[in-house]
Amino acid sequence: MKNSVNKLFKASVVLLLASSILLTACGEKDTSASSSTNGGKPEVTELRYQGGVGSVSFPELADDLGYLAPLKLKFIGNTISGPQDIQAVVTGDTDFGGAFNGAIVKLIAAKAPIKSVISYYGVDENTWTGYYVLDGSPIKSAKDLIGKKIAVNTLGAHHEFVIKEYLHRAGLTAAEIKDVTLVVVPPVTSEQTLRANQIDVAALGGVLRDKALERGGIHPLFKDSDLFGIFSAGSYVLTEKFIKNNPNASGKFIEATAKAIEWARTTPRDEVVARFVKIIDARGRKETADTAKLWKSTGVAGKGGLISDKEFDTWIDWLVKEGNLKQGDFKAQDLYTNEFNPYLNEKK
Incomplete structure (x- = not known):
């Protein structure tokens, strides 16, 4: 990819x-x-x-x-x-x-x-992006993302770099990282796409993240602030x-x-x-x-x-x-x- x-x-x-x-x-x-x-x-x-x-x-x-x-x-x-x-x-x-x-x-x-x-x-501390999975998802670690789909707003930008850095730090090989698929999804529909099980992880920030958390049923696998402060x-x-x-x-x-x-x-x-x-x-x-x-x-x-x-x-x-x-x-x-x-x- x-x-x-x-x-x-x-x-x-x-x-x-x-x-x-x-x-x-x-x-x-x-x-x-x-x-x-x-x-x-x-x-x-x-x-x-x-x-x-x-x-x-x-x-x-x-x-x-x-x-x-x-x-x-x-x-x-x-x-x-x-x-x-x-x-x-x-x-x-x-x-x-x-x-x-x-x-x-x-x-x-x-x-x-x-x-x-x-x-x-x-x-x-107030402005950050989380990479969210559904409660009950089998995805618990970076290794679990192999073969899975992650929604991002665009390729070659913030979300992709942060995801790749998370995978690198977890020790995934280049071949394993290639098996993690990034899917371009408009930010306003990322939560809905996640809840419909069309993707496995959604990048959510700002109001979209806050509204999704209010509805419940999701939690972050990791955050960009966890990686870079x-x-x-x-x-x-x-x-x-x-x-x-x-x-x-x-x-x-x-x-x-x-x-x-x-x-x-x-x-x-x-x-x-x-x-x-x-x-x-x-x-x-x-x-x-x-x-x-x-x-x-x-x-x-x-x-x-x-x-x-x-x-x-x-x-x-x-x-x-x-x-x-x-x-x-x-x-x-x-x-x-x-x-x-x-x-x-x-x-x-």
Whole structure:
């Protein structure tokens, strides 16, 4: 399974990169007005991005709080896939996108010209993902997952990496790990699919996990927090070209997002939730704010989304172990920058 997924991933990246080059060669519209600093004025007026149904991202919060001005956000659609979101940045369909750090490493290894600039989600005592089985399930350990099916939201992202790490730590061989099947299931239907015995394990987090636990009859086989503790798991990326041509816009985006993260971290929860609900109601996308009402924490480890080496080293090492990278191909500091983060010189 791993080989087929890797082949599909590599093929998609080749096509994405080729299409990006073709668009540029054919006179793709250059969104950068100038590569000069222009006295600190952003070189562009808007940033294109993808959102999530019923959720508010930190750039969206930053925009609502007034931190992003004079930049504006331009919503082009929703996504539930981190890998897809950052691939859209590579092709030029969006200006920024976010994904699990392991997926970012993999895309950069495929020669994608992107760089992580700020963490935006992670795991803490309130925000985590559990991998759930039905009460009474014969699955008690990693070994019991051989020949079984696990539901994930997408391949090549957070859930897959965590599952594989759990299996590796339990001592399963590469051949045994191949016999654990990952099945892509929309998060909103994962619980139902588990209860219908169509899968053996479901990855559940946030409101979906909490509602499933209220209904009872399930328990976690393991949690991502059990494996890694508190850590930032994903980052927003920009292309290297965008950063070079638009340093002021890049800096403004990162500064505003960092301030929004700290606002959410330090503001009473009820006030944060009320702000999320207001944003969702005002944008008119025909969605419910039910998920936002159950928000608990940012999950971001570093102050203002500061990125640390360990948040990439973990996944570089993992990809070396999987055979996707060679030892020494990348160093963590090659993959990210904290240059524009206003909290860089403060303690985390």
